[in-house]
Amino acid sequence: MGGMGxxxxxxxxxxxxxxxxxxxxxxxxxxVVGMQLEPPHLDPTAGAAxxxxxxxxxxxxxxxxxxxxxxxxxxxxxxxxTVSDDGLTYTFTLRPGARFHDGSVCDxxxxxxxxxxxxxxxxxxxxxxxxxxxDTVETPDPRxxxxxxSRPDGLFLFHMGQGDAVxxxxxxxxxxxxxxxxxxxxxxxxxxxxxxxxxxxNPDYDGPKPxxxxxxxxxxxxxxxxxxxxxxxxxxxxxxxxxxEALDQFRKDPRFAVLDGTSEGETLLVINxxxxxxxxxxxxxAIGHAIDRTTLIxxxxxxxxxxxxxxxxxxxxxxxxxxxxxAYAPAKARALLAEAGYKDGFDxxxxxxxxxxxxxxxxxxxxxxxxxxxxxxIENVEWAAWLERTFKGRDFDLTLVAHTEPLDIGxxxxxxxxxxxxxxxxxxxxxxxxxxxxxxRRVALLQQEQRIVAEDAVNGFLFQLPVVTVQKAGVTGxxxxxxxxxxxxxxxxxx
Amino acid sequence: MxxxxxxxxxxxxxxxWVAALAVFVVLDVVPGDPAxxxxxxxxxxxxxxxxxxxxxxxxPAAERFVRWSGGLLRGDxxxxxxxxxxxxxxxxxxxxxxxxxxxxxxxLAVAVGVPLGxxxxxxxxxxxxxxxxxxxxxxxxxxNFWIAMLLIWVFSVALGWLPAGGFPGWQAGTGPALAAxxxxxxxxxxxxxxxxxxxxxxxxxxxxxxxxxxxxxAKGVGRRVVLRRHVLPNALIxxxxxxxxxxxxxxxxxxxxxxxxxxxxxGRLLTQAIGQRDVTVVQGVVLLLxxxxxxxxxxxxxLHAVLDPRPRRAA
Numbered sequence: 001m002g003g004m005g006x007x008x009x010x011x012x013x014x015x016x017x018x019x020x021x022x023x024x025x026x027x028x029x030x031x032v033v034g035m036q037l038e039p040p041h042l043d044p045t046a047g048a049a050x051x052x053x054x055x056x057x058x059x060x061x062x063x064x065x066x067x068x069x070x071x072x073x074x075x076x077x078x079x080x081x082t083v084s085d086d087g088l089t090y091t092f093t094l095r096p097g098a099r100f101h102d103g104s105v106c107d108x109x110x111x112x113x114x115x116x117x118x119x120x121x122x123x124x125x126x127x128x129x130x131x132x133x134x135d136t137v138e139t140p141d142p143r144x145x146x147x148x149x150s151r152p153d154g155l156f157l158f159h160m161g162q163g164d165a166v167x168x169x170x171x172x173x174x175x176x177x178x179x180x181x182x183x184x185x186x187x188x189x190x191x192x193x194x195x196x197x198x199x200x201x202n203p204d205y206d207g208p209k210p211x212x213x214x215x216x217x218x219x220x221x222x223x224x225x226x227x228x229x230x231x232x233x234x235x236x237x238x239x240x241x242x243x244x245e246a247l248d249q250f251r252k253d254p255r256f257a258v259l260d261g262t263s264e265g266e267t268l269l270v271i272n273x274x275x276x277x278x279x280x281x282x283x284x285x286a287i288g289h290a291i292d293r294t295t296l297i298x299x300x301x302x303x304x305x306x307x308x309x310x311x312x313x314x315x316x317x318x319x320x321x322x323x324x325x326x327a328y329a330p331a332k333a334r335a336l337l338a339e340a341g342y343k344d345g346f347d348x349x350x351x352x353x354x355x356x357x358x359x360x361x362x363x364x365x366x367x368x369x370x371x372x373x374x375x376x377x378i379e380n381v382e383w384a385a386w387l388e389r390t391f392k393g394r395d396f397d398l399t400l401v402a403h404t405e406p407l408d409i410g411x412x413x414x415x416x417x418x419x420x421x422x423x424x425x426x427x428x429x430x431x432x433x434x435x436x437x438x439x440x441r442r443v444a445l446l447q448q449e450q451r452i453v454a455e456d457a458v459n460g461f462l463f464q465l466p467v468v469t470v471q472k473a474g475v476t477g478x479x480x481x482x483x484x485x486x487x488x489x490x491x492x493x494x495x
Numbered sequence: 496m497x498x499x500x501x502x503x504x505x506x507x508x509x510x511x512w513v514a515a516l517a518v519f520v521v522l523d524v525v526p527g528d529p530a531x532x533x534x535x536x537x538x539x540x541x542x543x544x545x546x547x548x549x550x551x552x553x554x555p556a557a558e559r560f561v562r563w564s565g566g567l568l569r570g571d572x573x574x575x576x577x578x579x580x581x582x583x584x585x586x587x588x589x590x591x592x593x594x595x596x597x598x599x600x601x602x603l604a605v606a607v608g609v610p611l612g613x614x615x616x617x618x619x620x621x622x623x624x625x626x627x628x629x630x631x632x633x634x635x636x637x638x639n640f641w642i643a644m645l646l647i648w649v650f651s652v653a654l655g656w657l658p659a660g661g662f663p664g665w666q667a668g669t670g671p672a673l674a675a676x677x678x679x680x681x682x683x684x685x686x687x688x689x690x691x692x693x694x695x696x697x698x699x700x701x702x703x704x705x706x707x708x709x710x711x712x713a714k715g716v717g718r719r720v721v722l723r724r725h726v727l728p729n730a731l732i733x734x735x736x737x738x739x740x741x742x743x744x745x746x747x748x749x750x751x752x753x754x755x756x757x758x759x760x761x762g763r764l765l766t767q768a769i770g771q772r773d774v775t776v777v778q779g780v781v782l783l784l785x786x787x788x789x790x791x792x793x794x795x796x797x798l799h800a801v802l803d804p805r806p807r808r809a810a
Contacts, residue, residue, distance in 0.1 A: 048534050124549065193588060193589075194758075194759020229659050232652050382527070384532050385525070387527070388531060391536055
């Protein structure tokens with residue numbers, strides 16, 4: 001190599017060394033948030049993809065009420081509200097200074113438009129059922145909205161705080177997918193499709209100003225790339241970090257903080273209750289006793305998850321620990337199977353959707369069930385096929401998935417739900433719950449429901465899906481738990 | 496000549512259209528309802544019906560494909576139902592990542608592979624030859640995504656010189672954009688360079704055995720001149736054929752590297768679109784890939800005509 005060559009290499013090295021990539025040297029008014037999936041668009045009222053809410057909820061768009069970090073209902077666009085004694089009339093008072101990002105005032109007409117659109121015949125809202133109880137929406141003055149229900153709905157305020165219920169303007173409703181115009185403290189600056197969404201602070205926001213001037217959401221699907229992005233300092237915080245095997249490394253590194261949180265996702269071995277031999281409660285109970293949750297959680301989730309014994313998250317006050325009803329007891333499982341007429345076990349298919357928790361748990365469970373004579377063949381499928389054949393077509397024996405909708409134990413009362421469970425006892429409880437507003441009675445009923453589905457061993461109840469956030473040690477204010485699918489960064493700052 | 500070109504272009508169009516038809520049929524047969532995928536598990540029958548009507552999925556499959564084909568004639572590639580954007584702009588945006596990446600990788604592969612191959616052939620049996628052949632074997636055996644991960648660990652995590660994946664977009668400036676492309680380009684180039692080294696070495700060795708080379712050498716022509724004037728021009732024909740093929744592989748085969756390096760390129764768009772059952776996007780990308788690969792093979796044919804004077808003299 002001649003002198004020229006050496007000089008060129010030296011120059012290149014200098015150039016590279018001086019390159020301002022410095023993730024670790026960043027200023028403290030911005031935040032880079034890592035996400036596994038990119039949202040297909042940015043309109044939370046027109047799609048179920050969790051990634052949409054993870055960018056937009058509370059940051060770009062606001063609903064009437066809001067769900068806070070603890071899962072409680074707090075004021076959102078409505079600064080206060082009253083509920084009539086019969087639970088049928090809700091009167092919301094809007095924040096006086098609320099404005100959309102295009103400068104227009106957000107008033108009661110926008111609320112009426114948003115609610116009517118979500119429940120109307122042309123609605124493509126993924127959670128249209130949230131609005132089903134609404135009978136009329138009236139707007140006596142620009143700051144007052146009166147919603148009358150046709151029946152009491154104990155979860156109405158909770159549902160009105162979800163991303164699917166955000167308030168949009170009529171003028172921009174059809175273009176929100178690409179150009180979201182909300183009332184939130186941030187507005188969209190730039191969306192580099194496939195790579196990142198950048199938000200900037202909204203200077204005209206009427207509420208408390210967020211500490212961050214700029215928030216960048218980066219979409220990194222590959223597990224190795226997620227780890228590299230954190231270690232190189234490119235990403236400041238990664239909520240819902242899915243590469244559990246790398247957690248130990250981050251826990252030991254003083255540059256990082258690891259937040260162990262919990263989600264609303266009950267992870268279930270879903271059983272088709274209508275199909276032989278699973279229509280026999282003894283077979284379903286046998287499956288429960290054959291599963292060793294401790295080994296499962298250690299093996300599939302690297303010890304980060306909490307076991308569940310029914311369809312309810314352990315972090316909620318109404319939770320009852322029912323794991324004892326399906327404690328690991330392989331001998332008991334074999335006895336139950338023999339009693340049901342399957343002394344030699346049987347064959348079945350376990351269909352697994354793509355998430356890593358499902359694939360890993362499924363393989364361990366197949367091995368555990370084999371111990372008691374249930375021989376499972378594993379079938380890996382993509383989401384599109386899972387939704388069509390398993391969820392909608394109900395053509396399956398067993399599948400494994402986390403049910404992430406908050407407070408969704410009511411699904412056990414649906415006659416056409418995919419696990420085909422029918423129980424008059426449960427339905428009567430759910431019916432009473434939906435009409436009950438008294439908090440103490442609601443708690444009792446919710447606990448009753450947990451007991452019924454656990455006693456009937458409707459599904460294999462495995463664990464609450466954990467939410468692990470890995471971030472730089474200097475970041476504060478990220479939600480450790482996930483009461484709903486959101487990355488509310490309005491309260492995030494740097495130490 | 497015009498007749499020939501016309502026939503060839505028509506052939507292009509028909510093959511690309513047939514590829515799109517095959518994609519349409521396959522995606523129509525496999526299970527997976529795009530409307531259900533968008534609305535998720537809590538979707539209700541009436542919202543699903545409303546969305547299907549909005550997406551045009553309530554029309555028969557044959558009608559949908561004919562409509563899409565008709566749109567093509569007007570230059571309309573359809574609209575992506577997941578991204579709610581015209582497919583043409585979506586694909587153009589991704590091509591602006593994948594095409595420079597593939598070209599950069601190919602340029603690196605040629606710049607390294609061809610000279611190394613010639614060098615090794617000229618010193619056949621020596622230590623240099625052994626080392627180059629070792630690189631050839633190793634480079635072919637190591638997958639490009641693994642090289643990409645290795646490069647990221649060295650240059651992004653350990654040294655902190657380059658970003659660990661991601662693409663800021665060309666609007667962020669040529670410098671940052673190129674900085675984002677350089678590691679994946681090197682990762683893609685190594686295996687291709689290895690293949691080129693092996694082929695170049697073999698082609699040069701073959702040519703060195705030709706009578707005219709021996710004659711030239713016997714006439715006292717210097718070694719370098721023989722290599723440059725007699726050997727290389729003849730060896731270039733198989734090399735250009737391979738480079739053309741490699742370009743096709745690079746454009747179509749960047750999927751895994753784009754994932755590892757989080758690059759918003761065509762490969763990622765394609766895999767995501769298949770998962771989302773976004774048929775119009777898949778058709779658009781396949782159409783484009785087919786046209787690109789065919790265009791490159793036509794370019795290689797043209798290059799051969801330039802490099803190889805024999806057919807011209809005969810005509």
